[in-house]
Amino acid sequence: MPSSVAAFAAAAADTPLAPLAIERREVGPQDVAIDILWCGVCHSDLHYARNEWGRTVYPAVPGHEIVGRVREVGSGVKRHKPGDLVGVGCMVDSCRTCEPCTEGEEQFCAHQIGTYGGVEKGTQRQTFGGYSRSVVVDEHFVLRIPAGLDPAKAAPLLCAGITTYSPLRHWGVGPGKKVGVVGLGGLGHMGVKLAHAMGAEVVVFTTSPSKFEEARKLGADSAILSTDPAQMKAHNNSFHFILNTVSAAHNLDHYVRLLRRNGTMCLVGAPAEPHKGPGAWLLLGGRRSVAGSPIGGIRETQEMLDFCAEHDVTPETEVIAMGDINAAYERMLRNDVRYRFVIDMSTLG
Ligand code: NAP
Ligand code: ZN
Ligand code: ZN
Secondary structure, rough: OOOOEEEEEEEOOOOOOOEEEEEEEOOOOOEEEEEEEEOOHHHHHHHOOOOOOOOOOOEEEEOOOOEEEEEOOOOOOOOOOOOEEEEEOOOEOOOOOHHHHHOOOOOOOOEEEEEEEOOOOOOOOOOOOOOOOOOEEEEHHHHHHHOOHHHHHHHHHHOOHHHHHHHHHOOOOOOOOEEEOOOOOOOHHHHHHHHOOOOOEEEEEEEOOOOOOHHHHHOOOOEEOOOOHHHHHHHOOOOOOOOOOOOOOOOOOHHHEEEEEEEEEOOOOOOOOOOOOOOOHHHOOOEEEEEOOOOOHHHHHHHHHHHHHHHHHOOOEEEEEHHHHHHHHHHHHHOOOOOEEEEEEHOOO
């Protein structure tokens, strides 16, 4: 039987999130039913709830940094059992047969199903995210939370963690590499911690002077006020890799000129408006690249969770109650989050 569960939803782009009862599908043979304990608050939740990408289906239940406990499993489930601590990120299914899927990069599957705003296989109903009491997910898309990771702090790893880990690995970040991280928010601060743990020299670019000291505590070797041209110019032609996590449109050329020969800037931020740049001369002058990267595959997400447990890399979090979500969105827009809100789902009521 499908079950009715409590959730928090946006009814329209310009209304605050409010309680809503939603349906979760019956537990199928390959399904895992999860009671949600913690859910991180990603800036993508805000973009989506407010229809900033122009494709929101209402009512919208955001939340894709989910940690919970397995309540029930289907008859064919092998990877998880009741009582396990598990995680769910941005995807809940994919086609399983295309080239990206068979290579473990489900994030590139054309038929990938998002944790929210997707269309559920079988029921054909829209998917709802983690701002809810429970969720039913195919076992392939359910991650194991390693022992030793604080469950509340594991939640942001399911999006902010993997979205930064994957490009850092893909572009070979490690010892001897000078790495920039643009924007010190939820993604950015994980980028700093991960790049530092991988052994790179890390430089933070921030618009918030108040984050300078904190950047060093997070593992950065130095921090730069990105609005100061003199501080920026001092780093021209020096970066092997720059991870750009900014949630708003800006001039990319300010960063492209900081890349050394063959350097790459990877965009992970997903603003509603297009960026200015990159100019052709800056790119061809140093054979520089501007790239992009979405989340990461399931195999790599598990690898990232294990890496974080092994290297003691966890986000800085502020626990909030479900009812605080609208105020949290406003604070996020003021760059006033240090550095990830996590909802205590026991407060859902
Ligand atoms: P966040 O916590 O709000 O952090 C964004 C940071 O960007 C802010 O803390 C701020 O850093 C900087 N920033 C904001 N507005 C700016 C502006 N107008 N000019 C310059 N810098 C500005 O957001 P998040 O959760 O980390 O997400 C960041 C972006 O990544 C969002 O667009 C989100 O949708 C996207 N995202 C993409 C993926 C993916 O798969 N690629 C996954 C998750 C999220 P400072 O205060 O340091 O300047
Ligand atoms: Zn996210
Ligand atoms: Zn596929």
